[in-house]
């Protein structure tokens with residue numbers, strides 16, 4: 260490892276990125292820095308789209324199918340800096356690791372992908388798209404926008420979320436669902452005039468537990484089973500001397516691929532229909548996806564469902580086999596497995612059907628913690644492996 264090896268330049272870039280905080284919706288400065296780096300590396304085209312995603316293209320020699328590499332620009336909050344051994348925005352390198360928020364999720368891998376792809380400039384048989392997205396940590400508005408815009412049309416995607424050098428082939432999705440229980444409000448001193456929405460909550464929670472048990476019957480051999488759990492109960496109006504006419508139960512559903520938003524809602528409605536005793540006059544229950552209005556740093560706004568799709572690639576898929584072969588040729592033995600967490604791959608593969616795998620350094624269990632770090636030996640191996648991997652998956656979809 261020499262001082263100005265390709266990997267050392269990628270590491271210097273990663274350290275710069277860690278030093279720029281970039282909470283979801285506040286990615287402007289980090290996006291500028293990424294754009295500048297792509298231009299310096301000789302990318303043929305570099306632009307920032309309306310949502311604030313940064314996209315760089317390395318034109319291929321021929322017309323082979325375009326491959327896209329992708330990480331995200333945002334990171335989760337750092338919490339109390341005192342709790343960190345190395346400052347969250349220090350970009351410290353110590354003990355063979357890069358430390359800080361985003362070191363592995365995902366600025367280190369972003370730097371590795373961006374620099375490793377540039378080594379194939381003018382040499383790949385097709386275009387290489389490198390697209391780093393906004394708001395991944397808030398459900399993936401950036402990737403959803405990028406694919407819907409049609410600005411890029413990748414035939415295969417490699418996501419840079421931590422895999423510790425393994426090949427990731429999917430993950431469960433996440434759906435946030437609200438059960439709204441409508442009653443009739445009244446002053447707390449005259450309960451006979453009210454239909455208290457909170458009275459219905461216990462039977463709703465019982466139904467949710469029944470649904471959770473039912474989901475265990477459906478086991479995917481790779482992803483395991485879906486899970487659902489109630490994570491919040493709230494009442495409106497909030498006044499403590501008013502009987503509420505609205506109680507809301509929030510569900511966090513970790514989903515298996517293959518169901519639509521309407522399917523989830525129907526499944527909840529069915530279990531409630533079977534388990535909630537008949538409601539008094541003037542009361543009703545409705546089930547819907549939680550929605551949120553989101554705004555990117557460029558001012559682009561969208562109201563969207565809080566739903567990140569899941570996806571699963573079969574281990575025998577030609578892209579997965581080609582990826583394993585490319586890494587095995589380097590003497591490593593990558594495991595083929597799912598991620599525990601959700602990624603932008605839910606949009607590329609789950610929604611758009613584009614073959615997608617994950618490959619990156621870093622341990623998933625350190626994501627979002629105050630011990631976040633990236634082991635440099637693993638990052639360097641991944642950096643060296645990336646060009647061969649890109650060419651292999653590009654050929655596999657030809």
Ligand SMILES: [Zn+2]
Nearest residue numbers: 331364365420
């Ligand atoms: Zn991430």
